[in-house]
Amino acid sequence: METKDMMLTSMLAVDKGEDEGEREEAEGTQEENGRLVLADGLAEREAKSLTSGSEQQVSNGFTSSTPQSPREGPGTAACSGEMAPEPGGGTGSSVPPGGLKTLVVQHTSSERPRETWSKKMDFLLSVIGYSVDLGNVWRFPYVCYQNGGGAFLLPYMLMAVFGGVPLFYMELALGQFHRSGCISIWKHVCPIFKGIGFAICVISLYIAFYYNTIMAWALYYLISSFQPILPWTTCTNSWNTVNCHRYMSTDYNVSWANSSTSPAEEFYTRQVLQVHLSPGLHQLGSINWQLALCLFFIFLIIYFSIWKGVKTSGKVVWVTATFPYLVLLVLLVRGATLPGAWRGVVFFLKPDWEKLLSTTVWIDAAAQIFFSLGPGFGVLLAFASYNPFHNNCYKDALITSSVNCLTSFLSGFVIFTVLGYMAEMRHQDVDAVAKDAGPSLLFIIYAEAIANMPAATFFSIIFFLMIIMLGLDSTFAGLEGVITAMLDEFPLVLRKRREWFVLGLVCVCFLGALSTLTYGGAFVVKLFEEYATGPAVITVVLLEVIAVSWFYGTNRFCNDVQLMLGFSPGFFWRICWVAICPCFLLFIIISFLAFPPEIRLFNYDFPPWTTVLGYCIGVSSFICVPVYMVYYLLSAKGTFKQRLLKSITPVSSGNQYTDFIVTNAV
Numbered sequence: 001m002e003t004k005d006m007m008l009t010s011m012l013a014v015d016k017g018e019d020e021g022e023r024e025e026a027e028g029t030q031e032e033n034g035r036l037v038l039a040d041g042l043a044e045r046e047a048k049s050l051t052s053g054s055e056q057q058v059s060n061g062f063t064s065s066t067p068q069s070p071r072e073g074p075g076t077a078a079c080s081g082e083m084a085p086e087p088g089g090g091t092g093s094s095v096p097p098g099g100l101k102t103l104v105v106q107h108t109s110s111e112r113p114r115e116t117w118s119k120k121m122d123f124l125l126s127v128i129g130y131s132v133d134l135g136n137v138w139r140f141p142y143v144c145y146q147n148g149g150g151a152f153l154l155p156y157m158l159m160a161v162f163g164g165v166p167l168f169y170m171e172l173a174l175g176q177f178h179r180s181g182c183i184s185i186w187k188h189v190c191p192i193f194k195g196i197g198f199a200i201c202v203i204s205l206y207i208a209f210y211y212n213t214i215m216a217w218a219l220y221y222l223i224s225s226f227q228p229i230l231p232w233t234t235c236t237n238s239w240n241t242v243n244c245h246r247y248m249s250t251d252y253n254v255s256w257a258n259s260s261t262s263p264a265e266e267f268y269t270r271q272v273l274q275v276h277l278s279p280g281l282h283q284l285g286s287i288n289w290q291l292a293l294c295l296f297f298i299f300l301i302i303y304f305s306i307w308k309g310v311k312t313s314g315k316v317v318w319v320t321a322t323f324p325y326l327v328l329l330v331l332l333v334r335g336a337t338l339p340g341a342w343r344g345v346v347f348f349l350k351p352d353w354e355k356l357l358s359t360t361v362w363i364d365a366a367a368q369i370f371f372s373l374g375p376g377f378g379v380l381l382a383f384a385s386y387n388p389f390h391n392n393c394y395k396d397a398l399i400t401s402s403v404n405c406l407t408s409f410l411s412g413f414v415i416f417t418v419l420g421y422m423a424e425m426r427h428q429d430v431d432a433v434a435k436d437a438g439p440s441l442l443f444i445i446y447a448e449a450i451a452n453m454p455a456a457t458f459f460s461i462i463f464f465l466m467i468i469m470l471g472l473d474s475t476f477a478g479l480e481g482v483i484t485a486m487l488d489e490f491p492l493v494l495r496k497r498r499e500w501f502v503l504g505l506v507c508v509c510f511l512g513a514l515s516t517l518t519y520g521g522a523f524v525v526k527l528f529e530e531y532a533t534g535p536a537v538i539t540v541v542l543l544e545v546i547a548v549s550w551f552y553g554t555n556r557f558c559n560d561v562q563l564m565l566g567f568s569p570g571f572f573w574r575i576c577w578v579a580i581c582p583c584f585l586l587f588i589i590i591s592f593l594a595f596p597p598e599i600r601l602f603n604y605d606f607p608p609w610t611t612v613l614g615y616c617i618g619v620s621s622f623i624c625v626p627v628y629m630v631y632y633l634l635s636a637k638g639t640f641k642q643r644l645l646k647s648i649t650p651v652s653s654g655n656q657y658t659d660f661i662v663t664n665a666v
Contacts (some may be wrong), residue, residue, distance in 0.1 A: 001152055
């Protein structure tokens with residue numbers, strides 16, 4: 001039984017000559033206050049199975065003569081066969097009448113055993129499903145396009161090697177060793193940084209406010225796909241304008257002007273979003289009830305997938321994490337056969353080296369790798385905390401991060417083959433086709449390309465199913481990070497009420513997303529995306545790596561990893577955690593503050609006051625860190641020096657296992 005804060009329960013077997021009634025009473029007694037409990041049957045069984053040699057091997061790989069945990073907490077003990085010295089100075093080696101009795105020491109806890117993954121593959125698919133999300137399909141291609149195509153790949157890979165993957169590895173190792181969520185884990189690392197956990201939870205809520213809305217858009221498309229003629233292929237609908245021009249693969253005589261709009265674009269902006277009914281962020285308009293119903297259904301799926309824990313969500317990801325790859329491969333094959341596809345591939349791979357002189361490219365590369373791999377969101381800590389102690393998280397980190405980056409490249413080829421095809425049809429350059437960045441590439445370019453395929457209805461259904469599944473994986477993970485953090489922080493209150501807590505969390509996320517369901521909801525989504533996630537999470541990751549590397553100590557952390565895996569991280573990982581990662585992150589934060597992004601969506605330029613609003617959203621999560629530092633120093637006892645020393649001193653994690661240690665004692 002795997003436990004966190006362990007207490008000592010001792011069970012003493014009685015002689016065979018005791019009567020049956022006393023034996024049943026002894027076996028039925030079990031207390032968790034450190035007293036000896038009589039249990040003859042258990043002692044006899046464990047003695048046969050465990051006492052074979054001078055040092056008995058126990059389940060976690062340690063011997064009975066050594067502490068049974070990497071971090072032995074107060075009140076725990078491992079008994080040996082040696083007798084305590086007698087008061088008179090004797091060795092206590094003589095055996096009293098009645099012979100030796102078997103003493104069984106069991107590490108146990110008053111808490112319920114921590115849930116674990118049913119299979120290793122459940123964990124891997126959950127991490128892959130979390131890291132491979134909509135950002136790989138719609139964010140990476142348009143960020144790559146905005147920053148000069150192939151030139152963006154260099155800073156992206158550098159950020160992945162020196163920033164994303166080391167932090168990915170660090171979080172998996174931290175969560176697996178301490179077996180705690182993103183809040184309670186900090187008392188075992190550096191207590192004064194506990195505010196990082198609360199900041200992570202706030203960031204996760206902000207993401208849930210807008211991220212699931214994109215899935216609601218995809219669900220609207222999915223429902224609209226169940227008809228012979230897709231509604232975004234014609235210009236005869238009630239939402240179309242006079243500028244609508246139908247562009248299919250068979251339409252060769254249609255001239256495309258700068259003011260022309262495709263039916264796919266008008267379906268997205270005027271029917272799904274209805275953004276034309278809102279003048280901007282200052283007047284969002286009413287709630288779109290169709291999208292509200294779609295979002296309600298999305299959250300219904302989310303609730304029944306995560307309400308029981310990783311045992312259920314680990315099974316769901318077998319479908320949601322694998323199905324998108326099948327669809328991406330089908331789209332890649334289809335896109336490669338379209339006329340003009342090579343133009344998009346050349347645009348994707350041809351680098352513009354002058355772009356590398358712009359700090360925006362490096363900022364976007366860092367934001368993309370962190371947003372995609374996901375360090376700093378608490379999810380990796382939560383998922384790894386359900387792993388066996390000796391699981392090889394190093395190999396897991398390399399596998400999942402490599403799959404993530406390769407998926408981004410794959411989706412980039414899928415996107416740009418379609419962009420080349422659209423540019424060929426419209427007799428335009430590739431960069432002129434994707435004039436609107438963001439989800440527009442999915443819901444306009446992809447949708448229009450699907451309409452040109454044979455069996456367009458079928459391809460539309462599986463494509464938007466893929467979009468929904470990509471989003472569901474990340475939402476499962478993001479909310480599980482918050483749930484694990486809160487349950488570990490308040491176990492007595494929430495652990496037995498997990499279903500109700502998850503229901504309340506889902507309701508809060510739904511209510512928080514209502515602003516994104518208005519006519520101007522797309523502007524809110526853009527604002528949250530730019531300010532609520534990127535800068536805030538990079539700042540949190542900076543504090544996290546400083547707390548682990550500089551306060552907890554790289555040597556101590558590497559010793560923890562060696563205790564789990566049998567080998568210590570190499571020099572490359574140590575130098576990344578100590579110096580390279582903090583320097584990169586600090587540079588990105590300073591660059592972002594010096595050059596705030598200019599946000600534009602659907603020909604709407606965000607006014608200057610939205611920059612102030614965006615900074616307020618980002619600071620509202622980060623403020624948890626200094627607020628908790630002040631609270632901790634004020635609430636601790638002792639002199640200021642004593643409080644400061646206590647604030648940076650890790651608390652023992654306690655025993656991680658329940659083991660039986662059997663020995664002969666008087």
